Amino acid sequence: MSKRTLAGSLDAAREGETVLLQGWVASQRNHGGVMFINLRDRAGVVQIVIYPEETPEVAEALAAARLEWVIEVRGTVGRRAPEAVNPQMATGEVEVIASSGRVLSASEPVPVAVDGVVDASEETRLEYRYLELRRANLQRNLRLRHRVALEIRKYCDEQGFAEIETPILTRSTPEGARDYLVPSRVHANAFYALPQSPQLFKQLLMVSGFERYVQIARCFRDEDLRADRQPEFTQVDLEMSFVDEEDILALIEGMFARIFPLAGIEVPTPFPRMPWAEAMRRFGSDKPDLRFGLEIRDLTSIVAASGFRAFRQTAADGGVVRGFTVPGAAGASRRLVDGWAELARRHGAAGALTLRHRDGELQFQVKNVLEPSELEGLAGALQLEDGDLALLVAGREKVAAQALGALRLELAREYDLIPDDRHAFLWVTDFPLLEWDEADGRYYSMNHPFTAPKEADLDLLASDPGAVQSRGYDVVMDGFELGGGSIRIHDRAVQEQAFRALGISAEEARERFGFLLDALSYGAPPHGGIALGLDRIVMLMAGASSLRDVIAFPKTTSASCLMTKAPAEVDPRQLEELGLRSSEA
Ligand code: ASP
Numbered sequence: 001m002s003k004r005t006l007a008g009s010l011d012a013a014r015e016g017e018t019v020l021l022q023g024w025v026a027s028q029r030n031h032g033g034v035m036f037i038n039l040r041d042r043a044g045v046v047q048i049v050i051y052p053e054e055t056p057e058v059a060e061a062l063a064a065a066r067l068e069w070v071i072e073v074r075g076t077v078g079r080r081a082p083e084a085v086n087p088q089m090a091t092g093e094v095e096v097i098a099s100s101g102r103v104l105s106a107s108e109p110v111p112v113a114v115d116g117v118v119d120a121s122e123e124t125r126l127e128y129r130y131l132e133l134r135r136a137n138l139q140r141n142l143r144l145r146h147r148v149a150l151e152i153r154k155y156c157d158e159q160g161f162a163e164i165e166t167p168i169l170t171r172s173t174p175e176g177a178r179d180y181l182v183p184s185r186v187h188a189n190a191f192y193a194l195p196q197s198p199q200l201f202k203q204l205l206m207v208s209g210f211e212r213y214v215q216i217a218r219c220f221r222d223e224d225l226r227a228d229r230q231p232e233f234t235q236v237d238l239e240m241s242f243v244d245e246e247d248i249l250a251l252i253e254g255m256f257a258r259i260f261p262l263a264g265i266e267v268p269t270p271f272p273r274m275p276w277a278e279a280m281r282r283f284g285s286d287k288p289d290l291r292f293g294l295e296i297r298d299l300t301s302i303v304a305a306s307g308f309r310a311f312r313q314t315a316a317d318g319g320v321v322r323g324f325t326v327p328g329a330a331g332a333s334r335r336l337v338d339g340w341a342e343l344a345r346r347h348g349a350a351g352a353l354t355l356r357h358r359d360g361e362l363q364f365q366v367k368n369v370l371e372p373s374e375l376e377g378l379a380g381a382l383q384l385e386d387g388d389l390a391l392l393v394a395g396r397e398k399v400a401a402q403a404l405g406a407l408r409l410e411l412a413r414e415y416d417l418i419p420d421d422r423h424a425f426l427w428v429t430d431f432p433l434l435e436w437d438e439a440d441g442r443y444y445s446m447n448h449p450f451t452a453p454k455e456a457d458l459d460l461l462a463s464d465p466g467a468v469q470s471r472g473y474d475v476v477m478d479g480f481e482l483g484g485g486s487i488r489i490h491d492r493a494v495q496e497q498a499f500r501a502l503g504i505s506a507e508e509a510r511e512r513f514g515f516l517l518d519a520l521s522y523g524a525p526p527h528g529g530i531a532l533g534l535d536r537i538v539m540l541m542a543g544a545s546s547l548r549d550v551i552a553f554p555k556t557t558s559a560s561c562l563m564t565k566a567p568a569e570v571d572p573r574q575l576e577e578l579g580l581r582s583s584e585a
Contacts, residue, residue: 008044012093014077019096021046022072022104024134025065026115035059039073042139047086047095048073058101068114068131070105073098126562129553141550145538148259149216152236155258159251161212161238166201168218171512173199175448177221180231183578194220197531199448200516202239203488206527207519214238216534222559230535230547231559236483239529245473245487248528249427252475252483256425263541265423271475275430284405286431289479290424292417294408296324296401299392302377308369310350314394322400323355323392325382326411330356330389336414337365340407344393349403355379355390409479426476433457433470434501442503447472449498450516451486452528458494465501471528482537485530492520 005019023041030036035050052059058073065071075096086092111127113119114134125132132138153163172179175196182192195201197219205213217237223229240248253269260267272290279288282295299322304315311321337354344352353365355378362375362384370378382390391407393400412418433453434443443465445451453461457468472486489495495517499509509517538550548554555561575582 006043007039007041007046007096008090010046010077010091010094010096012079015079015094017077018074018099019077020072020074021048021096023070024114025067025069025071027067028065030063035062037062037065037071037073039071040134044090046091047080047089048075048098048101049078049095050098050101055099058098061103062098062101064106065103066107066109068107068110068134069103070107071101072104073101075099075101123562126554126556129563133552137544138549141538141542141544142552144263144542145534145550147262148538148541149534151259151262152216152255153214155255156212156214156238159212159254161214162210163214163216164205164210165215166195166198166217168194170195170201173197173448174445175199175221176444177223180220180222183580185578188579196221197235198237199450200513202237202529203450203516203524203527204519206239206241207522207524209525211241211525212238213240213529219531225555225557225559228536228547229557230551231555233547234534236532236534236537237529238531239527241525241527243487243526243528245429245471245528248485248487248530249473252530252532256475259537260541263543265541267423267425271425271427273427273429276428276432277430279428280401280405284401284403284408285479286428287474287476287479287481288405288426288428289409289412289418290426291419291422291478292412294324294326294412294417296322296404296408297381298322299378299381302381303370303374306370306374308366311394317396319394319396320400321392321394322404323378323382323390324404324408325384325388325390326415327385327388329411329415330358330387332356332389340391340410343406343410344403347403347406348399349393349395351393352403352407353392355382355384355392357384357386357388360386423478428474428476429472431470431472431474432466433461433468433472433498434465436466443501445502446470447484447486449502449504450488450495452489452494453498461494461497461501468501473530475530475532477540480536480540481533482540483530483532485528487526487528490520490524490526492517492524495520 002020004022007021007023021039023039026038026040026045028037035052037048038045039048050058050062062071073096075098077094078097080093080095110131111120112125112131114131169182169192172193173196177196179193179196182194184190184192198215198217202213215237217235218232219235220232222231225231253271257267257269276286279286284296298320300315300320303311303321306312314321341351356363357379362379364370364375384390393403431446433446433451435446437444447470452471454469454471460468470486472484474484475482489498496509535547535550539547542550544550553561560566
């Protein structure tokens with residue numbers, strides 16, 4: 001008998017079997033007459049029992065073993081006495097009585113606890129990430145991630161997709177973020193860009209006739225990071241030819257219905273759909289969380305002629321007054337209300353004002369400025385009942401939507417209105433093709449410049465670009481954007497027109513995207529696709545609160561790896577070879 005058995009696989013059916021176990025010491029206790037060691041391997045943990053009187057050589061061999069030492073034990077599987085059964089442990093009905101044992105590898109005292117409560121700082125845990133990865137939750141999450149990726153590949157294979165790798169050393173693809181650049185040694189002053197997405201390559205693969213491409217692809221975006229971003233992340237990237245929106249939406253719904261059950265989440269299909277403008281108006285977000293109400297109402301017409309200047313002026317300037325009702329929140333404290341106003345200000349609004357329905361009376365935060373009829377009108381539109389509070393924001397439409405969207409989430413959390421046993425999937429559709437940037441005085445693509453405009457809006461592209469809607473779609477779950485894509489432009493002339501609308505000159509288009517424009521002149525099929533954020537999908541499936549919990553070696557919010565200390569300075573000779581000079585030198 002020299003074949004290894006997995007500790008975590010043992011159960012009462014194996015009683016009496018002799019097994020060889022190898023793994024890490026998860027805990028150990030020495031009671032003199034008897035020693036216990038919990039041994040952990042990739043499948044779980046089992047209790048090993050050593051009787052020093054009967055097997056002194058085993059006791060001696062393992063006496064030195066401490067937490068996280070690697071040991072080997074041979075022994076017999078025995079049933080535990082009824083009072084010793086541990087229902088917290090998957091193997092809690094059994095134990096292994098050791099007949100021999102030895103140390104395979106010693107360990108220094110670990111700086112990061114592997115079992116039990118997290119005891120080290122975030123920095124230490126990231127520095128010793130390989131130890132933290134021994135923790136059960138991270139093991140579970142990364143194995144879940146593996147199974148999700150596997151299931152996606154199986155599903156796509158069944159649907160006729162081929163997984164094709166695209167280059168990492170490439171040219172910039174405009175997805176709206178900064179590029180990571182890699183200097184070329186061979187070509188002086190020339191740089192590769194790491195891909196922000198495989199967008200152009202996957203479109204070219206459609207021109208090549210693959211018709212269905214998928215890739216679990218690493219993408220790189222040099223952005224100022226927030227807690228839920230990583231500079232490199234993984235997309236399930238796919239593209240299909242001879243399809244329209246319906247085909248792609250149905251494909252993704254089918255994929256989600258396959259993968260989410262791996263985490264016990266049922267996915268009712270088809271998903272509801274909501275045009276972007278409606279999502280912004282009713283929920284103040286392009287990725288609304290539909291697990292709860294708190295729907296935003298437009299109140300502009302009610303207060304357009306109001307004696308309250310802030311409302312009247314906003315309406316006169318073409319802005320909006322909007323708000324939503326929080327049931328039962330009429331007693332909100334001053335501190336909370338101040339916090340909400342501050343949140344609204346952070347989103348660019350002038351503030352947020354309360355309207356309370358208390359003791360049968362309507363109380364607006366600013367006294368004596370609204371007529372009783374206006375108060376009644378607002379309360380009616382907001383369906384404000386006794387005990388409720390409404391929050392009102394006045395401002396330009398975009399700002400009011402953003403502020404109210406943020407407040408809606410904040411109040412849902414504050415009043416515990418988000419059910420965590422339910423999930424809400426949604427398609428957001430009918431995006432504007434372009435977004436006007438005040439500061440730069442130009443249009444930017446809402447998605448990327450290869451997104452097709454709606455057929456009916458083609459004429460507007462030159463005359464009124466801001467009014468053009470795109471054939472894009474985003475898939476949203478519980479207020480998180482899980483992915484987005486579009487039907488693409490497959491006509492060279494339309495693509496050239498789209499570049500023009502973005503203020504990209506013919507020369508620049510030729511210089512940066514000539515290969516795409518050329519490809520579109522050689523029999524490009526109608527095509528479209530989508531990219532899904534695998535990290536975020538697995539995070540939501542695992543019920544984790546951070547992307548770091550589903551990525552083996554994540555980076556910090558300042559894009560560094562605390563374990564390898566990347567990014568790091570390099571040897572001056574390397575710089576010289578690349579024709580680069582350090583600004584420090
Ligand atoms: N390339 C797009 C992105 O990374 C997705 C797509 O249009 O397929 O967001």
